[in-house]
Amino acid sequence: MDLNTVLEMHDARERAPWRRGDAWLGGGTYLFSEPQPHLRRLIDLSRMGWAPVGHLPDAPDHPGGGLEIAATCTIAQLSRFARTFEVPATPLFEQCCRAFLASFKIWNMATVGGNLCNGLPAGPMISLTAALDGRCLLLGQDGSTRRVPVADFITGAGQKDLREGELLRSVTLPARALACRTAFRQVSLYGLGRSGALLVGALDPVDGSLAITVTAATVRPFRLWFPLPPTSAELRRAIDRTITEADWFDDIHGLPVWRRHMAYRLAEEIRRELEDRALTEGDM
Known part of the structure; x- marks a missing residue:
């Protein structure tokens, strides 16, 4: 789609004062997908190297x-x-990449940063990085930096903790999270549909703790952490205690009551899978 209100393209390597109507341009798959009447200049990140x-x-x-x-x-x-x-x-990376259900054209242009900064509930890069305890590195216009957990960076549907002119530089994933066994579950209302619920479990082989991250079903990611794998009842209570009625997402891809039901079901499947794998491999 043509962005008829955009008057300038600027190379991000040539620092320029941020002004009203600016936007960072990564892959552009979202920016060029619908009208952006508030934009006047795009700051191109493609040559940052x-x-x-x-x-x-x-x-x-x-x-x-x-x-x-x-x-x-x-x-x-x-x-x-x-x-x-x-x-x-490792398997979780490809599982979340495939959760896009996008064409090769999108795969070759859409960026991890763009997916996070859109803040959409069904963003699979949000699911991946939140589940692996990722942290966002944010660069301010004044040269300041700050780090924010991905689970806190997304604050609502399409909302994020991003200040005026601030740039998401990268996401870091700790080695301990990468050493976890993971389990992935995704469900949609129809084949090749947008995720209605996407849950990831991560079992720490060092201390036996379990993290279950709920995304797509909720307006923002929720990472539930248990020092030891919970029982089925404990897991359900933790979901009810942490995710309020207002947190379940509501759109044409799924009603809140259905999304909550699927979160219960998928979380229990993940709990059992990781528990069984740990028992089989002699860790519990």
Whole structure:
């Protein structure tokens, strides 16, 4: 779609004062999908030269290292990287990439950062990074930086903790989360439909703790953490205690009551799968 109100394109490498009507341009799959009458200038990130995915060294901010995924990393680049990345959580990368159900054209243009900054409940990069305890690195116009957990960065449907002119630079995933066994569940109202509920479980092999992240069914991601795998009743109570009636998403892709029901069901499936796998492998 043509953006007829946009008058300028600016290279992000050439720093310029942020002004009203500016927007960061990554892949552009959302920006060019519908009218943006409030925009006057696009700040192009495509030539920043950021490595799509990189390994992090051991440091106080990320003990044991981890991964840094650039905001400009495309879905195709992340998928290709995951095919050569050998950690227990590796399958989750491809599962979340496939949750887009998008054409190869979108895969080669849509970015991880764009998916997060759209803040849509069904954003699978939100699901991936929130489930693996990801943290957003945000760059301010004044040169300041701050880190925000992905689960807190998304504050509602299409809403995020992003200040005026602030840029999402990357998302970091800690090594401990990458060492977790994961389980993935997704459901839609119809074949090839948008996710109505997408849940991920991550079982820590070190201390036996379990995190279950609820996305798509809710207006924002909810990461439920248990020091030990819960019983079925404990899991259900935790969902009811943490996710309020207003938190269940409501649109044409699923009513709140259906989304809540599927969250109960998928969370229980994840709990059983990870419990069975841990017993089989002798960790419990």
